[in-house]
Amino acid sequence: MTWSEMQPLLSQACSETFAMVLWSTLIAVAAGLPLGILLVLTDRGGLLQNVVANKVTGQIVNVGRSMPFIILMVALMSFTRWVTGTTIGTTAAIVPLAIGGIPFFARLVETAVREVDNGLVEAVQSMGGNTWTIVRKVLVPEALPSLIASTTTTIIALIGYSAMAGTVGGGGLGDLAVRYGYQRFETELMWITVAVLAVVISLIQFAGDFAARSLHRRGARSGPAPRLRLLKAGEPAAADVDKVA
Amino acid sequence: MITTSGLTKVYRSRGREVTALDGVDLHVREGEVYGVIGQSGAGKSSLIRCVNLLERPTSGTVTVAGQDLTALAGRGPRAGRELRQARSRIGMVFQHFNLLSSRTVQDNVELPLEILGKSGKERSRKALELLDLVGLADKAKAHPAQLSGGQKQRVGIARALAGDPKVLLSDEATSALDPETTRSILQLLRDLNRQLGLTVLLITHEMDVVKSICDSAALMEKGRIVESGTVSELLATPGSELAAALFPVGGEASGADRTVLDVTFHGEAATQPVISQLARTYNIDISILGAAIDTVAGLQVGRMRIELPGRYEDNVVPVGFLREQGLQIDVVGQEALLVKEGAK
Numbered sequence: 035m036t037w038s039e040m041q042p043l044l045s046q047a048c049s050e051t052f053a054m055v056l057w058s059t060l061i062a063v064a065a066g067l068p069l070g071i072l073l074v075l076t077d078r079g080g081l082l083q084n085v086v087a088n089k090v091t092g093q094i095v096n097v098g099r100s101m102p103f104i105i106l107m108v109a110l111m112s113f114t115r116w117v118t119g120t121t122i123g124t125t126a127a128i129v130p131l132a133i134g135g136i137p138f139f140a141r142l143v144e145t146a147v148r149e150v151d152n153g154l155v156e157a158v159q160s161m162g163g164n165t166w167t168i169v170r171k172v173l174v175p176e177a178l179p180s181l182i183a184s185t186t187t188t189i190i191a192l193i194g195y196s197a198m199a200g201t202v203g204g205g206g207l208g209d210l211a212v213r214y215g216y217q218r219f220e221t222e223l224m225w226i227t228v229a230v231l232a233v234v235i236s237l238i239q240f241a242g243d244f245a246a247r248s249l250h251r252r253g254a255r256s257g258p259a260p261r262l263r264l265l266k267a268g269e270p271a272a273a274d275v276d277k278v279a
Numbered sequence: 280m281i282t283t284s285g286l287t288k289v290y291r292s293r294g295r296e297v298t299a300l301d302g303v304d305l306h307v308r309e310g311e312v313y314g315v316i317g318q319s320g321a322g323k324s325s326l327i328r329c330v331n332l333l334e335r336p337t338s339g340t341v342t343v344a345g346q347d348l349t350a351l352a353g354r355g356p357r358a359g360r361e362l363r364q365a366r367s368r369i370g371m372v373f374q375h376f377n378l379l380s381s382r383t384v385q386d387n388v389e390l391p392l393e394i395l396g397k398s399g400k401e402r403s404r405k406a407l408e409l410l411d412l413v414g415l416a417d418k419a420k421a422h423p424a425q426l427s428g429g430q431k432q433r434v435g436i437a438r439a440l441a442g443d444p445k446v447l448l449s450d451e452a453t454s455a456l457d458p459e460t461t462r463s464i465l466q467l468l469r470d471l472n473r474q475l476g477l478t479v480l481l482i483t484h485e486m487d488v489v490k491s492i493c494d495s496a497a498l499m500e501k502g503r504i505v506e507s508g509t510v511s512e513l514l515a516t517p518g519s520e521l522a523a524a525l526f527p528v529g530g531e532a533s534g535a536d537r538t539v540l541d542v543t544f545h546g547e548a549a550t551q552p553v554i555s556q557l558a559r560t561y562n563i564d565i566s567i568l569g570a571a572i573d574t575v576a577g578l579q580v581g582r583m584r585i586e587l588p589g590r591y592e593d594n595v596v597p598v599g600f601l602r603e604q605g606l607q608i609d610v611v612g613q614e615a616l617l618v619k620e621g622a623k
Contacts, residue, residue, distance in 0.1 A: 081357070157377035159358065160331055161391040161442065162367030171390065175381040249381075 035220050043210060043223070044230065050124050050205035054196045057128045059189050062135025066188075067181075069095070069136065070143025071169055081155070081165045098137035103195045106134050107202060127204030131195055139188045146180035147173050179250040186242025190235055207231055280446060280478040281307040281330060286339035288325050288502075299325040300336070301502035307495070309445075312472050312479040314489040316521070317499030323482040326499070327450050330480065331369045332362060343369060344445055367395055370439030374451035376431040378423040384434050385410065385419040391441040409437040413467060429460035436467065440475075447471070449481035453488060461485075465492045490525055490573070498524075511578055514543060517609050530568025530584045532612070537586050538594045539568065539611040542601060544581040553604050554585070561597050563587055584611070 073095070075081050076088040098106075107130040111121045114129040154172050163171070174181070197208020207227050215224020288300040299322045307313040317323045328334040330341055332348050340349045343365070351362040358366070378387050388406040397405070410416050413433040423431055432452060439447055449468065453461040469492045471477050483489065489496045489510070497507035498521045506513065506521050514522045522543075532539045542553075558565050570583040587594045591610060601608050 151375075151377070153373060153375055153377040154379060156333055157371070157373060157438075158390070158394070159333055160366055160369070160371040160448075161394050161438075162363040162365075163394045164363060165357065167394055171393070172379065176379060178381060 035214075035223060040223050040226065043214070044207075044226065047205060047207045047210040047227070048230065050209075051193065051196055051207045053124055054127050054131055054199060054204060054206055055189060055192050058131035058135050058192050058196075059185070061128075061132035062139045062188055062192070063185060065132075065136045066139030067143055067174075069140040071147055071173060073140065073144040074147045074173075075165070075169075081168065095137040095140050098134070099141060101134070103130070103134050104198050104201060106130050107198065122203040124199070124204050124206070127196070127199035127202055127206075130202075131192055131199070134195055135188055135192050138191055139184060142184035142187060143177075143181060146177040146184055149180065150176045179246045182242060182246040182249065186239060186246070189238055189242075193231070193235060193238075280309040280344060281305065281313075281480055282342045283326075283330070284340050286326070286329055286341065287337045288322075288329060288334060289337045298502050300329065300339075302339070303499075303502070303504055305497065305504065305507070307478060307480050309478055310472070310476050311494040312469065312481065312492050314493035314496040315480070315482045315499055315504075316484065316486065316489055316496060317482075318484060321499040322502040323484075323499050324450065325502075327448050327480065327482045330448055331366050331371060332358070367391065367442045368444050368446070370436075370442065370444035370447040372432065372435045372439050372447065372449045372452045374454050376423070376428075376435045376455075378431055378434055378438075380423055382422075383419065384415065384421050384423065384426070387423065387434055388438045388441055391438060395442060405441060406437075409440055410434075412440070412471075413437045427460075428456050429464060432456065432460075432464050433467065436464075436471070440471070440477075445476075445478060447477050447479045449479060451483060452481065454483065454485070461488070462491070468492060486524055489521075496521060496525075511545070514545060514578075514580060515607055517607060523609075526571065526573060526580060526582050528569040528571055528582050528584045530586075532568075532586060533566070536588070536590055538589060538591050538598075539584060539586050540598065540601070541609040541611055542583045542585060543607040543609075544583070545578060545607075551604060553601065553606060554583075556604075557597055557600060560600065563597065 069091070072082075073088065073091060076084040076091070078085060078088075080088075101109075107127075110130045110133060113133075114126050115121050117129050118125050120126050150173055154176060155168055158168050158172050196204070196206050197211075199206050200209025200212055207230060211224045211227040214220040215227065283303055283305045286300050286303040286305070287298070290297045290299060301322075303322075303326055305315075305326070315323045315326060325334055329336045330343065330348075332341065332352055335352060336349065340347055342348065346365055348362065348365055351359065351365060353359045353362070379390070382390070385403065385406045388409055389402040392402040392405060407416065407419060410419055413436055415430060415433050415437070418426060418430065418434075423434065426434065435452070436447075447468075452468075453464050456464060465488060468479055468481070472479050472492075481488065481493075493510060495507070495509045496513060497504045499505070506516075506519060508516070510525070513519050514526070516522060523541075526543075528541060530539070554565060554567075557563070566586045568584040568586055570581070572579065572581040574580070587597060591598075598608055598610070
């Protein structure tokens with residue numbers, strides 16, 4: 035296979051991965067942020083304490099979080115059809131990716147928001163601020179560096195998940211590596227795909243770390259910036275694309 | 280200005296009950312600086328947090344500026360609109376400053392004004408004015424992390440004043456600061472109290488804080504107020520623990536057959552040569568074990584620990600003489616002595 039043959043395949047796969055990851059990240063962040071904050075607020079001693087709601091939400095998040103993505107994708111088929119009208123293709127793959135990303139991001143948000151000093155919450159309460167003010171002016175801005183780091187981690191996890199989107203004809207870089215590299219023994223193309231993935235992931239991680247650090251450094255606070263590593267046990271990592279298939 | 284009556288706070292956790300406040304009656308007059316002192320665990324932190332209902336009292340009432348806050352609280356942990364409005368008229372400063380690191384100094388001071396719904400122009404005018412008042416006009420654009428502890432607390436004070444409160448609560452505001460900075464922050468609080476007619480309720484574990492700025496003080500032990508009053512009243516109260524702690528004098532009796540007296544001078548009495556009169560009138564030798572003169576709450580006060588030869592029974596007349604001169608006399612170890620006599 036020559037470069038001129040590979041090039042269109044690669045650029046199409048890249049744009050498919052980009053579309054899947056972009057949309058699913060946007061949805062995961064939009065839904066996971068309020069969900070994560072709610073997990074903190076409803077917890078025992080929280081501002082909106084509601085132990086039952088907290089336990090139920092927590093359990094749903096846990097199940098969603100530990101569900102193998104490939105199974106989630108199959109299980110959500112009828113939901114995907116209801117949303118997008120189809121169960122195959124890039125658009126159809128976005129639905130399970132987003133649904134898988136929401137609990138993932140929500141847990142990271144929960145951890146980040148919990149780290150905000152309770153004294154700050156009290157200070158705003160003492161000024162007469164309500165819960166919404168506290169969320170908007172304290173919890174989110176103060177946790178922002180960690181939230182950015184969490185978003186980076188989520189993007190990278192979703193790139194990993196998207197490798198499995200080939201199962202539903204979603205395309206993307208992972209699918210390319212599996213179909214050509216594994217099934218057609220185009221080892222060269224597979225390695226190029228792996229290299230592209232590695233570069234993309236490194237760039238995202240670098241950009242995320244940079245953003246988190248520059249926000250964190252406002253005022254030269256001591257201590258390292260929050261950093262959530264991309265490879266965690268139990269998470270399908272993008273670099274393992276060939277093994278997944 | 281601030282009145283609490285029968286304030287009780289019981290914490291329940293895992294079946295265990297801890298009584299942090301046990302029927303506290305506190306009365307803070309308008310325009311005074313009131314210090315609550317006590318060791319950690321005495322309940323003073325719970326007390327101040329109950330005043331603006333950051334902590335819900337188990338029972339009892341809190342009235343601030345004629346408004347019964349406990350009646351506004353409602354049920355459940357969330358603060359209703361009326362309570363939030365009442366809180367916005369009570370400023371609070373914290374031991375660990377609690378400034379938002381994501382905002383500049385000016386934006387931190389503007390935060391309460393944002394909550395009050397003030398316009399951007401008004402907010403920045405007020406914030407700069409307050410920063411000027413606390414002496415940090417040049418730090419408006421800095422972030423809290425670039426400031427020293429004392430500067431952070433000044434920002435905290437400016438922020439607490441943003442809503443034009445009549446009452447300022449200070450929760451160990453100087454406990455995280457070094458002595459020099461503590462003095463300057465206390466001076467600032469005192470100035471604000473004078474200039475703005477601000478009523479200040481502060482809690483502290485440092486006697487020096489009470490000594491340097493408080494008009495009145497209360498001593499807390501195990502969730503109860505054991506002594507309270509204006510500082511001059513306390514100093515004039517024989518056997519007052521607070522007075523002794525505010526103004527300690529040392530010195531031990533040199534033998535068993537000695538009477539040790541603590542003599543407190545204030546006002547007129549301080550100008551009389553009483554000790555030499557005593558020595559001449561009764562022809563006794565007086566040793567001075569310890570003495571100090573200090574300013575407590577703006578009053579010149581002297582205290583001296585003296586020793587007279589002979590036991591207390593032999594010295595009833597000289598002690599009476601001293602009392603006649605308008606001095607306050609505390610006989611050191613007298614209680615122990617009386618108990619011993621009672622046993623005989």
